[in-house]
Amino acid sequence: xxxxxxxxxxxxxxxxxxxxxxxxxxxxxxxxxxxxxxxxxxxxxxxxxxxxxxxxxxxxxxxxxxxxxxxxxxxxxxxxxxxxxxxxxxxxxxxxxxxxxxxxxxxxxxxxxxxxxxxxxxxxxxxxxxxxxxxxxxxxxxxxxxxxxxxxxxxxxxxxxxxxxxxxxxxxxxxxxxxxxxxxxxxxxxxxxxxxxxxxxxxxxxxxxxxxxxxxxxxxxxxxxxxxxxxxxxxxxxxxxxxxxxxxxxxxxxxxxxxxxxxxxxxxxxxxxxxxxxxxxxxxxxxxxxxxxxxxxxxxxxxxxxxxxxxxxxxxxxxxxxxxxxxxxxxxxxxxxxxxxxxxxxxxxxxxxxxxxxxxxxxxxxxxxxxxxxxxxxxxxxxxxxxxxxxxxxxxxxxxxxxxxxxxxxxxxxxxxxxxxxxxxxxxxxxxxxxxxxxxxxxxxxxxxxxxxxxxxxxxxxxxxxxxxxxxxxxxxxxxxxxxxxxxxxxxxxxxxxxxxxxxxxxxxxxxxxxxxxxxxxxxxxxxxxxxxxxxxxxxxxxxxxxxxxxxxxxxxxxxxxxxxxxxxxxxxxxxxxxxxxxxxxxxxxxxxxxxxxxxxxxxxxxxxxxxxxxxxxxxxxxxxxxxxxxxxxxxxxxxxxxxxxxxxxxxxxxxxxxxxxxxxxxxxxxxxxxxxxxxxxxxxxxxxxxxxxxxxxxxxxxxxxxxxxxxxxxxxxxxxxxxxxxxxxxxxxxxxxxxxxxxxxxxxxxxxxxxxxxxxxxxxxxxxxxxxxxxxxxxxxxxxxxxxxxxxxxxxxxxxxxxxxxxxxxxxxxxxxxxxxxxxxxxxxxxxxxxxxxxxxxxxxxxxxxxxxxxxxxxxxxxxxxxxxxxxxxxxxxxxxxxxxxxxxxxxxxxxxxxxxxxxxxxxx
Numbered sequence: 001x002x003x004x005x006x007x008x009x010x011x012x013x014x015x016x017x018x019x020x021x022x023x024x025x026x027x028x029x030x031x032x033x034x035x036x037x038x039x040x041x042x043x044x045x046x047x048x049x050x051x052x053x054x055x056x057x058x059x060x061x062x063x064x065x066x067x068x069x070x071x072x073x074x075x076x077x078x079x080x081x082x083x084x085x086x087x088x089x090x091x092x093x094x095x096x097x098x099x100x101x102x103x104x105x106x107x108x109x110x111x112x113x114x115x116x117x118x119x120x121x122x123x124x125x126x127x128x129x130x131x132x133x134x135x136x137x138x139x140x141x142x143x144x145x146x147x148x149x150x151x152x153x154x155x156x157x158x159x160x161x162x163x164x165x166x167x168x169x170x171x172x173x174x175x176x177x178x179x180x181x182x183x184x185x186x187x188x189x190x191x192x193x194x195x196x197x198x199x200x201x202x203x204x205x206x207x208x209x210x211x212x213x214x215x216x217x218x219x220x221x222x223x224x225x226x227x228x229x230x231x232x233x234x235x236x237x238x239x240x241x242x243x244x245x246x247x248x249x250x251x252x253x254x255x256x257x258x259x260x261x262x263x264x265x266x267x268x269x270x271x272x273x274x275x276x277x278x279x280x281x282x283x284x285x286x287x288x289x290x291x292x293x294x295x296x297x298x299x300x301x302x303x304x305x306x307x308x309x310x311x312x313x314x315x316x317x318x319x320x321x322x323x324x325x326x327x328x329x330x331x332x333x334x335x336x337x338x339x340x341x342x343x344x345x346x347x348x349x350x351x352x353x354x355x356x357x358x359x360x361x362x363x364x365x366x367x368x369x370x371x372x373x374x375x376x377x378x379x380x381x382x383x384x385x386x387x388x389x390x391x392x393x394x395x396x397x398x399x400x401x402x403x404x405x406x407x408x409x410x411x412x413x414x415x416x417x418x419x420x421x422x423x424x425x426x427x428x429x430x431x432x433x434x435x436x437x438x439x440x441x442x443x444x445x446x447x448x449x450x451x452x453x454x455x456x457x458x459x460x461x462x463x464x465x466x467x468x469x470x471x472x473x474x475x476x477x478x479x480x481x482x483x484x485x486x487x488x489x490x491x492x493x494x495x496x497x498x499x500x501x502x503x504x505x506x507x508x509x510x511x512x513x514x515x516x517x518x519x520x521x522x523x524x525x526x527x528x529x530x531x532x533x534x535x536x537x538x539x540x541x542x543x544x545x546x547x548x549x550x551x552x553x554x555x556x557x558x559x560x561x562x563x564x565x566x567x568x569x570x571x572x573x574x575x576x577x578x579x580x581x582x583x584x585x586x587x588x589x590x591x592x593x594x595x596x597x598x599x600x601x602x603x604x605x606x607x608x609x610x611x612x613x614x615x616x617x618x619x620x621x622x623x624x625x626x627x628x629x630x631x632x633x634x635x636x637x638x639x640x641x642x643x644x645x646x647x648x649x650x651x652x653x654x655x656x657x658x659x660x661x662x663x664x665x666x667x668x669x670x671x672x673x674x675x676x677x678x679x680x681x682x683x684x685x686x687x688x689x690x691x692x693x694x695x696x697x698x699x700x701x702x703x704x705x706x707x708x709x710x711x712x713x714x715x716x717x718x719x720x721x722x723x724x725x726x727x728x729x730x731x732x733x734x735x736x737x738x739x740x741x742x743x744x745x746x747x748x749x750x751x752x753x754x755x756x757x758x759x760x761x762x763x764x765x766x767x768x769x770x771x772x773x774x775x776x777x778x779x780x781x782x783x784x785x786x787x788x789x790x791x792x793x794x795x796x797x798x799x800x801x802x803x804x805x806x807x808x809x810x811x812x813x814x815x816x817x818x819x820x821x822x823x824x825x826x827x828x829x830x831x832x833x834x835x836x837x838x839x840x841x842x843x844x845x846x847x848x849x850x851x852x853x854x855x856x857x858x859x860x861x862x863x864x865x866x867x868x869x870x871x872x873x874x875x876x877x878x879x880x881x882x883x884x885x886x887x888x889x890x891x892x893x894x895x896x897x898x899x900x901x902x903x904x905x906x907x908x909x910x
Contacts, residue, residue, distance in 0.1 A: 039068040043137045043688065044103070046095065047072060050459035050476065051079040051143025053217040058141045060221050061212055064228060065688060071135075073098040076462055076472040079143055079455040080479065081405070082160060082430050085151035087476075089464045091163070092170055093120040095138075096129065097468055099171065103133045116174060119467065126174040133172075136199050137669060137687050140164055140211040142220040143454060146405065146682060147641060149429050153178035159427035161644035161680045164209040168673065173205055180645055182677035187256040190674070194698045195257075196661060198670050208669040210687030213405055215630040217454070219377040224686060227635045230391030231691040234719025234727075234785045236794040237329025237389030239277050239305040240322060241656070243270040243288070244334050246311035249397045249652040251332075253660060256675065264738075270307075271740045273332075273656055276663055278782065278797045279305040280743035292321045301326075301354055310334045316341040316349035326351040331394030331628075332655045338401050338621040339413075339423040340628070347619055348386055350632060356385035360617070377630040378407075380615045388628065391691055393636035393668060395655050396624055399648030400426025402682055403622030403641040406433035407631065408484075409448060410609045413620035415485045420527045420535040420577055424621025426642050430585040432480035436612050442508050442552045442593040446613035451512075451589035452478040477515075477587035487577035488597065488606045492529045495571035497563045502600040505578050506556035507592055511546050514588035520544050521583060524559045527575035528568050535577060536565050546582070546590065558600075576606065625684045636685025638672045643680065650681030663796050665693025665715050665760070693717040693760055694783045696731075696800040705804045708770040716757025716764070718785035718796060726786045727757035731764060737776050737801040748780060757783055774805040811882045819871060824880050825864040832884040833859045835909035838867075841877040853881070855908035 045067060047058035058072050075094040077087055097120060100110035108128070116122025140146075140163075149160040155178050169181050186204040189195045199208045214220030244251045251270035253262040263272050274285065284303035290296040292312045299306035299322050306322045308315075314336035315325035328350060341347040348359040361370035361382050371379040381387070388394075396402075403426025408414065414424035414431065432450040441447040461476035462468060495501065505522050520543040525535035543555035563571055578597060582590070597606040608614065619627065622641065628634040640650035651658070654675040662671040669687020693715035699705065712731060719725030731753040734742035742748055753765035764781075779800040786793045811834075813827035824836060836856040843852040857865050865882075872878055 039066055041068045041071060042134055043067045043071060043139060044095075044099070044135045045072045045139045045141065046144055047074055047141050048079060048143045048145075049074050049076050050456055050461070051454050052456060053220070053454040054079075054141045054143025056217055057143070057212055057220045058139075061139060061141070061224050061686075064224050065686075070102065075144070076460060076476075077145060078461060078476045078478055079452050079459060080145050080430075081147060081433065083145045083148040083163060085149060086464045087145075087461070088148040088163060088166070089117065089121070090462050090466070091145070092167065093464065093466075094462065094468060095167070095171055096120045096125065099129050099133050099135060100125070103135050105132060108132050116176070117464075119465070121174065123174040126172060130172040130205055131202050133201060136201050136208060138167065138171075138207050138209045139687065140209060140213075142213045142217065144211075146211070147429075150178045150644070153644075155180065155645040155679065157427075157643035157645065157647065159642045159644050160429045161642050162682045164211060164683065165650075165679055165681050168207050168209045169205070171207060172201060180677075181679050184256060187675040189257075190255075190661075191257040192255045192262045193253075193661075193664075196664060196666060198667065206673075208667075208673055208687050210636075210669045210683050210685055212686060213625075213629075213684055215377045215405070215407060215626060219630040222375070223629060223635065226390065226633065227686040227689040230635060231689065232719060232721040232724055233390070233787055233789070234725045234794065235329055235389070235391035235691050236785075236787060236792045237327045237392065238303070239273060239279075239330045239332075239659075240307075240315055240325055240328050241273045241305060241330070241332040241659075242308045242310050242334035244310045244397070244652070244655070246309070247335060248649050249310065249334050249655065251656040253657055268740075270656065272660065273307065274305050275739045275743075275797055275799055276660060277304040278795050279303060282744075287321070293319055297321060298323065308334060314341050314346075316346040318346075324349055324351070324354060326354045327389050328394075329389040329392055330659055331388075331392070331396070332659065333394065333396030333398070333401075335398050336396045336401070337398055338403070338426065339619040340624050341619065342423075344617045344619050347627065350388060351385055352383075352387045352389070353385075358382050359386040362615075375633050378616050380617070381631055383633060387632045388634050390633070392628070392632075392634040393638075393685060393689075394624070394628055394634065395637070395651055395658070395672075396639050397649070397652040397655070398639075400622050400640050400642050400680075401624040402637060402639045402684065403427075404431060404433065404620075405626045405684070407616050407623055407626050408434055408618045408620045409436050409612050410614040410617040411607070412448075412484050412486050412609065412612075413618055414483060415579070415621070416483055416581075418525070418535070418537060419533045420487065420525055420531065420575060421533040422621075423619065426622045426640075428481075428483065430479055430481050432482040434482075434484060436616070437591075440591070441611065441613075442510075444611060444613060446611055447510075447591050447593040448484075448612040449589060449591045450480055450482040452480075479585040479587050481582055481585040482590060483579065483581040485577060485579050486595075486597075486607055487575060489527075489575040490606075492572040492574045495561050495563050495566055495573065497571070500561040500563060502558050502560045503576060503597060504556055504558045504600060505595075505597050506554060507543065507580065507595045508552050508554050509544065509546070509550075510552045510591040510593075511548065511550050512589040512591075514546055514548050514586050514590060516584060516586060517548070518546050518586050519583040520546055520555060520590075521581055522557045523579040523581075525577040525579075526561065526566075526573050527577070528566060529570075529572040529574050531573075531575075535575070538562075538565075546586075548588070552591075552593065625682075629684060635689060636668055636672070636683070638681065638683040638685075640678075640680050641682050646678035646680040648680075650678040651676055653677065662690075663692055664695040664798065665690065665717070691719060692796060694781060694796040694798050696779055696781045696798050697761070698800070699802060703800070703802045705767070705769055705802050708768065710767040710769060712751075712753055712764040712767055712779070713761060714764050714781055714798070715760045716762055716781075716783045717760060718783055718794060719758075719787070722758055724788055725758070726788060727783060728755065729757040729764065729781060729783045730754040731767070732780045732782070733767075733777050734780070735775065735777055737778055739778050739780060739799040742778055742780075751779070757785075769804050772804045774803075776801060776803055778802075811884060814880075814882060816880060821866040821868045822878070823864060823866055824882065826882050828863050829884045833861060834863070834882060834884055835859070836865045836880060836882050837908055838878055838880045840872060841879050844879060850881070853908055856880075858909040
């Protein structure tokens, strides 16, 4: 039942002198009802009322996607990237309340929980939501937190985990404690692919969650625009994939219902990636047999699919198989690091084409014009050169490649560990994200800030268990803990034992309404020569206790080297690393500027980008999504954002299947989350994104061609707007069941089926198989689209192994008994039709064949026949032949010259 004080939509009445206007408006609304009915109502958009940006992103998405505005769910949670568990519970409950009150069929009374986690979350309420809500997709927006720390969890790795991954199930299933989120309903429903469908909330017990995010409001909105634009024009580019399998990750096509491979086996299933883009050239495959470090082990530039072995350096690095990743449309990364590509120099090798050379606007002939044209959120990248193909989405398997949706200033990075060379991890709860301002600085217009610029003036939140009957009352300002590093290397120096070197780190800081009181601290590591990632820890020193509000103030600490801490006999060292952080998480704002690291007695500045005015030429741990979406023009990116439960393996069991089903027409969100069985994944991008559908429809459950003129149907879409894209298709075939062998043997032949595409469930044409003998064949659908604006073409492929004809086994158990009538009976062959033919034995002996046979009964489902003919003449006899005749033209069992073939091919029973 609905309890007292439950929150309801507010309906304002019309009164007084505005009555006539109200009635007129009512007439407009009634007239407009058919248009409103066309709005999509299975998508829920979640916006945070404490974030200015979240509200705008949610409305923008609803407008662009045609989502019913009544499906915008307003929540009140901290405008933070992180939530405590109680805050997550409140977020969950606010969404549950909205689902109950706004998405059920009429007449369904929402459950009020008295057990579980009342009043919203219990077994009964979750069963009700799962069975009754019309919502299938949830779109999270910039300003809604991404991570939560699960209090009391007994699962491995105690780090904060994905809000989206948990809401995917915790809004339609009840869990009394933290549970591994591994549920097989949807993946089993797909079987060998013929069960492919979009998510069914009631049947699957899950929701599809995607996130519209960006480094700014504008970049989040642009993410929506790019997806819709790619859907209209189609997608064009290269696949950067992987064989996977070295440490984790699987490239396969698997049937979770029968527990077998749909294609290939554990060693060969990865090849399906090649088929999806029609890559059949030997030089684009055989290079994988050579070492990645050798010239012969590099992926040729002209290949449509450029793969790794699963344990190679990431694309863009000189030692990788693809040192020049250009025109990237899909990226299935394997062990490709937590920081994008590993260095900003390598990151610049992701380019739109292989010929361009200027990747940064500061190097352009006209830097100002370059910045004006750039789609990079910072307008620093020359995006006419550096970038990915329109419509790009990617994935990387490597611990937490999408842990922090942020980008760091040049030379500064995140790392809370002891490694001298590491570029950060993904386990820091409440980590502050850097924000370089260009409107405020101590001596210029630049400085680095830790703040939440889109937070409203007085953010208020609900508490767990609230009934949401009134506005939220709990103050809930964003809290964060800054942590930033810079490391410097130099030619080896020697510790002076008589007068050890002193290094002095100084920085200017400014605060605005900081609470609680925290200390600003520094920590120094000194790396010895040949130390690699190991360095000597000189510990923390306090720079200052931060006042709540203060104008620019200078603070510094100094470190004197201690020969006793060094292990090398020659006392040589070649690097320093400074970590700057605070002793606690705080709300308010902290600005930093004019950082400096110098050796006493030496005026040379060791740091670079001391005033934070040198841009964002830096990669750091967990920044894949931020870089590929807000800087390189991508549409989607997914992966692990922590180790919680998953060990960093989120999505690693099905990246190839994600690509396969996406190309067959499954929306991006459905495809990315398909078969996912971990707790710490996140999908950035529009879950509804679906520009392509290339798929041959299944003929029947047995995959048999049962008609000599077989009607072929399928989907032939790459781009939805015929004014922007031309699409054609062809269907070919080859003998055998493996497209890869057909490619190698160059054995494809035309079916004669081709035409103009651009449609779903299209009749492609009739395949004439009358000249084919019984056997296994593979059909290949090729859909080729041409983008009219520039003539760019792209082909995608689908494959379908079929059997031509129906080789019915020999009829067994044949008995003949009695006379007048004579009963002929046989064992059933299943759902097939039978013919019974016969003749006189004397004719058979005279001719040596069956040409004199007559048809006694044609196309019967029965497994017996009663011969009512009179007895044959004395000395003669009747013979009988029974056959299962469904689709068995030209396909009798036995040798090709078996005389019974005459009955199959042209016998008396047609």
